[in-house]
Amino acid sequence: MDDILRDDPMDTLKLLDSTAPITHVDFGIPAAVLAEMTHRCPLQCPYCSNPVELERSSVELSTEEWKKVMTELAEIGVLQFHFSGGEPTVRKDIVELVKHARAVGLYTNLITSAVMLTEAKVKELADAGLDHAQVSFQGAESGVADRIAGFKDAHKKKLQAAQWIKEAGLPLTVNAVMHRQNLHQLPDIIEMAVAIGASRLEVANVQYYGWALKNRAALMPTVEQLDATTKLVEESRDRLKGKLVIDYVIPDYYAERPKKCMGGWGRQFFNISPSGKVLPCHAAESITGLEFDSVRGNKSIAWIWQNSDAFQKYRGTGWMPEPCKSCDFREIDWGGCRCQAFALTGDAGNTDPACHLSPLHDKIFKLAQTEAATDVREFKYRNYANATPKAEVN
Amino acid sequence: MHGVVEPMADEKAPLTETSRPVLPRYARMHFDKVRGRHVLLVPERVLVPDETAVEILQLCDGKRTIGEIVDVLAAKYAADRDLIGTDVIAMLEDLRGRDFLVVVEGD
Numbered sequence: 001m002d003d004i005l006r007d008d009p010m011d012t013l014k015l016l017d018s019t020a021p022i023t024h025v026d027f028g029i030p031a032a033v034l035a036e037m038t039h040r041c042p043l044q045c046p047y048c049s050n051p052v053e054l055e056r057s058s059v060e061l062s063t064e065e066w067k068k069v070m071t072e073l074a075e076i077g078v079l080q081f082h083f084s085g086g087e088p089t090v091r092k093d094i095v096e097l098v099k100h101a102r103a104v105g106l107y108t109n110l111i112t113s114a115v116m117l118t119e120a121k122v123k124e125l126a127d128a129g130l131d132h133a134q135v136s137f138q139g140a141e142s143g144v145a146d147r148i149a150g151f152k153d154a155h156k157k158k159l160q161a162a163q164w165i166k167e168a169g170l171p172l173t174v175n176a177v178m179h180r181q182n183l184h185q186l187p188d189i190i191e192m193a194v195a196i197g198a199s200r201l202e203v204a205n206v207q208y209y210g211w212a213l214k215n216r217a218a219l220m221p222t223v224e225q226l227d228a229t230t231k232l233v234e235e236s237r238d239r240l241k242g243k244l245v246i247d248y249v250i251p252d253y254y255a256e257r258p259k260k261c262m263g264g265w266g267r268q269f270f271n272i273s274p275s276g277k278v279l280p281c282h283a284a285e286s287i288t289g290l291e292f293d294s295v296r297g298n299k300s301i302a303w304i305w306q307n308s309d310a311f312q313k314y315r316g317t318g319w320m321p322e323p324c325k326s327c328d329f330r331e332i333d334w335g336g337c338r339c340q341a342f343a344l345t346g347d348a349g350n351t352d353p354a355c356h357l358s359p360l361h362d363k364i365f366k367l368a369q370t371e372a373a374t375d376v377r378e379f380k381y382r383n384y385a386n387a388t389p390k391a392e393v394n
Numbered sequence: 395m396h397g398v399v400e401p402m403a404d405e406k407a408p409l410t411e412t413s414r415p416v417l418p419r420y421a422r423m424h425f426d427k428v429r430g431r432h433v434l435l436v437p438e439r440v441l442v443p444d445e446t447a448v449e450i451l452q453l454c455d456g457k458r459t460i461g462e463i464v465d466v467l468a469a470k471y472a473a474d475r476d477l478i479g480t481d482v483i484a485m486l487e488d489l490r491g492r493d494f495l496v497v498v499e500g501d
């Protein structure tokens with residue numbers, strides 16, 4: 001799930017004199033779609049990006065429904081399909097679905113905790129045409145990593161799976177979600193990524209919605225930690241140029257300017273929930289009052305993207321209040337993050353408090369500092385027992 | 395990656411006219427019919443090659459040498475061979491630097 005935390009997941013690169021990048025056409029169908037195949041997961045990471053109302057297996061799209069979705073996505077111009085979760089390999093049909101995605105022309109990316117992979121399964125996935133694998137790591141060694149994941153021997157299993165992935169000839173990305181309780185291990189995580197043959201490393205500081213918001217006091221880094229991390233990432237990028245690409249996301253409570261969340265609401269990203277809801281971002285369901293169309297309804301995915309209320313509500317600049325409305329950056333950051341505005345102000349239509357122009361900015365900054373200085377270590381683990389019960393089943 | 399041997403990025407020898415380039419399994423040319431153009435699909439990115447780059451990449455089959463690829467293009471466009479050679483190698487080196495192109499070793 002960590003990839004979508006990045007500012008601009010699909011920035012295009014030029015070859016020779018290539019013309020306009022294809023992914024930034026306003027409201028054109030996104031080039032990549034993230035699919036939460038399931039919310040089931042053996043890990044219990046306390047910052048999980050899934051909603052706190054986890055969907056049960058009984059409402060998940062069937063094999064045939066996912067195939068139909070993939071076929072439709074390929075037809076309307078989606079190029080890459082991210083198999084995410086929860087843990088996507090929990091699904092027994094994962095190999096069959098990868099095969100189908102490839103058959104309809106989609107580039108396939110598996111975003112996995114890797115703890116359920118076997119050597120045989122990795123080979124089956126590679127033979128099915130899997131293009132790329134991203135494995136999450138919670139730390140640099142078992143002591144810290146297994147405690148954060150809430151899963152015994154998780155770290156050991158991941159290292160083994162990473163080796164199988166490389167042996168199968170697949171490119172590997174390491175996803176590292178960072179916070180106060182593991183930032184001290186980042187130097188070793190970087191070395192580990194090189195050692196296991198990863199070509200990319202995503203260093204993503206936790207973003208505080210959903211589960212992470214519940215655990216904010218146990219996760220928030222100090223300003224000093226953050227500064228040291230930024231310096232380390234910059235040095236490592238230089239040192240490892242040509243060996244390892246490092247993507248970096250800072251925690252935006254400490255930012256001056258808000259992030260261009262999702263590249264702007266409804267501009268270049270959507271995801272699909274296990275039950276088929278089409279969402280402007282993985283945390284969008286945390287905003288109460290928004291209704292989301294489903295692939296199970298009678299609307300096409302292209303229609304939902306172009307026209308549905310949830311996508312239109314915060315698209316563009318028309319919805320903006322001051323100080324966003326007259327701000328020179330309004331078409332650069334698109335007002336920051338709606339989910340964060342909702343979580344911190346109670347209204348998703350407010351300015352994201354991560355922005356220094358928000359009346360709440362100083363308060364948020366101080367809150368982060370206060371929480372970072374606490375010695376809270378206990379997590380509210382992400383699992384069905386700690387989840388908010390579903391009000392309704394669709 | 396059968397038949398393809400590639401050392402670490404910082405140990406790569408420069409491409410020459412005898413190198414035989416090919417896209418690795420995770421870098422795939424795809425015709426995007428909705429946008430009406432070829433794209434190169436790689437992890438987390440969509441690269442947009444122009445028409446010349448598309449033509450070069452379609453000739454990178456792991457069998458042709460760069461010299462042969464340049465010959466094809468020089469004949470087709472009746473253009474200066476040295477100039478084409480320089481451009482082709484520059485483009486392929488760029489891709490190879492990001493691990494989106496590999497060379498097949500041996501004869």
